[in-house]
Amino acid sequence: MANVELSNINKTFGAVETIPDLTLSVPDGSFTVLVGPSGCGKSTLLRMVAGLEEPSRGKISIGGRDVTHEEPSKRGISMVFQSYALFPHMTVEQNIDFGLRLSKTPPEERQKRVDAAAEILHLKPLLKRKPAALSGGQRQRVAIGRSIVRNPDVFLFDEPLSNLDAALRNQMRVELADLHERLKSTMIYVTHDQVEAMTLADQIVVMNAGRIEQVGAPMELYNRPQTLFVAGFIGSPRMNLITGEAAAKEGAKTIGVRPEHIELGERGAWKGRLRFAEHLGNETIAYIDSELGELIIRINGDHKMKPGEVLQFQFLQEHIHRFDESGRRIQ
Amino acid sequence: MTSAASIHNRKSRSIFADLMSSKGQAVLLLLPPALLLFTLFVALPLFDAAYYSLFKWNGYGTPTDFVGLDNFRQVLNHGIFWESVRNTLIVLAVSLFIQLPLALGLALMIYEKTPANTLFRLVFFLPYILAEIASGLIWSFVFDGNSGVASAIFKSLGMDPVFILADRHWAFLAITLVVVWKYFGFHMMIFVAALQSVPKELLEAARLEGAKRWEVVRFVQVPLIGAAIGVSAFFAVVGSLQLFDVVIPLTNGGPSNSTHTIVTYLYSFGLTRNRIGFGSAVGVLLFLAAVGVSIFYQYQTNRRSK
Amino acid sequence: MTYARLVPQLARLAILLIVVTFVLGPLTVAVFGGFKTNGELLASPFGLPSHWNTEFYSALLNDPGFWKYLGNSLIISLSTVVLTLIVAAAAAYVFAQIRFFGSRMMMSYLLAGLVFPFATAILPLFIKVRDFGLLDSYWAVILPQTAFGLSLSILLFKTFFEQLPKELFEAAYVEGCGYIRFFWRFTLPLSTPILATVGVFAFVQSWNNFLLPLVVINSRDLFTWPLGMMQFRGEFLVEWNRVLAFITLTILPAVVFFVAAQKYIVAGLTGGAVKG
Ligand SMILES: Nc1ncnc2c1ncn2[C@@H]1O[C@H](COP(=O)(O)OP(=O)(O)OP(=O)(O)O)[C@@H](O)[C@H]1O
């Protein structure tokens, strides 16, 4: 059992309160993804779980054990850094079994675990190389390998794929999903990337300015954002947020409609002028100046449109999200 | 054949054109001052040293009394020379095996960027920029058996004051102490700069892997600043070889010539006695030692980087 | 932090304070010593003076000889700085900016000076300076000193120049700006940090230099302060308080200068050391 419980965590750097009061529960075996704008405290949170920062107040427990003041290495966690943090003067093999050597693990055992990790991550041919002689993706695998061999209960990842190019990112994403499937350990993962969040997570935590906006399964966040912030943050292109009369008619301060939930057609209640359209092949993203403000509409790919063209559209009634003046969802 | 000639032609024309171009003018105007100064005052004297070392010469007129390697024979048969070599080696050993570890230990304590650490670094570095001669003089007061700090310490311990700098056993140790005082801050600064350039995540990663503080030092920080340690060791060796200024105010080579370094030896037995040939021979030996050290250092760094 | 518990923190602080005492102890003894009478100095060499006698300091400050020493040192040091900056920057610019046959070789030649102990050639240098008729003149110190500082200075300059954006030169070149004009108009103005570093470095080296002036300067009128100090020490063999006052007055400006310029000194050191 390695669920992670954070209760009433506060983190203050000097005079700056980065995390005011945060409570979060990460179930055993879950793949929990932390997302949020830059500087909102994701890394800080992760580093507190790792033990690299100590919370100013509050309690952290892993697997039911209070680890708030425990050494990082005694928490049963491992961490993969954005910069990989491989030791440049050691070979891949030495990097991977560094912790095992420190803990005086018998050589046969060490060999076994390194071999197993190398097998999973396809590192066999690279074991004798130094990190400088590896590609970005290979380095990332070594970093993951280093965390695997210690059999941690909880894996922590801080934007592990952000230094890779798009193709490699996709590939590594799939490998990470595989890894979770295979190891079934708890994973906490920080990312900026929507796609990573949506595809990898079984629980997404949306953070904003040190607070949790919403916790839930990816589709739940997508379909039922509880706050305006989450509504605007999850989904790409982002949700259209409309205030004023159109919102009032729905009994809300603000309404949100996702680009794919706007329908074009003569029957449409609203009008707008096409500013420009991005033809992506399988779909078209239209940017419209309308009486409701600037809107984004997503339609299928073979739609031919010209800038300046006047379009009529309407919202799919059952997909309108309503928010009150404090930005909370109206149920 | 014609094509070869024309290529050659074009080439020589382009060299000529080059010289007249803005590029050529720049080279011809900006480089010679440095070359001239360096050649006149650094390179030529080195060759002169080799030449003079073959003569018995008091420095007046031109050297005529060719004596072959006799100056070298004399130097190498001189007990005081060997004592100066031994002393230089002691400084070298103290620099390498006491001063450098001390500097490294302190650097590890204060490399992180905090206001207090900045202040400590400033203080530790201070002796390095003070003149050697002033430092030596201050310490010669500290060690003075009549009125110095050391004498007061001896008295307060109820012992007879020892004239440290006049004592064959203590004088040179006192000099090495001053050397450490004067230069450890320099080495510490090199280590601090190197330690600051080690990415923080590496230390955190090691910590996550269960490394204790000293294991982080031993397995991560020290190996990663290996190049800086090499540079520092190199400076320590070259610095020891040319130690002079500090010794003069402290002991001036005494008592009974027991605290000479190679350079004070050269100065006392070559220059002040107008034995240019003899002194040059000492210089040549010193030069050879420096070259040997440099070659060794190059060899080591090449091997490391492989 | 979990890592740094109280006991190691205290131990660390204790060690640092011991080293601070070791470093500053002799310096404070010197400063206070200058205020003590010789009798008091004998009785209690450390500790605050019981009475702040300023006479020894003021005697020095009123001694034209003392100011003469400082003045000589200042003239020599400033000239060395100016000469070093011009000559080294010009050469480094050529190495950094212009590819030509033999450039690498000349570069190694000039950098070889990094390795040679100054003292190896001090005797022939003395002969050279004498043969040039420079003995007992400012130039006798300035020129060799500059020459020996060239290696490090050129290295520091070259490293810096190479980091300046290449596009700048290309743009200027297209506009018809030649190499020399570019050096004056762009490279030098953009290089103030490294000029400061090299300048400060050359100054400190020159200000503290002892062996060279000792060998090439004879007349007391031209003594730099280290020579003057040794002279003074010889004259007041038993009056340590006067000697300590002399030392204090000469290292005080150095300390002030150091605190003000330490950024550049450290930059030069670590730059030269790490890259050299
Ligand atoms: N050691 C520190 N000292 C002072 N402030 C810090 C420290 N570490 C983080 N902060 C501050 O805490 C806030 C949260 O930082 P954190 O690194 O957790 O953000 P993040 O969500 O990971 O951002 P990003 O997505 O850019 O990585 C930031 O405002 C940052 O400036």
Ligand SMILES: [Mg+2]
């Ligand atoms: Mg972050």
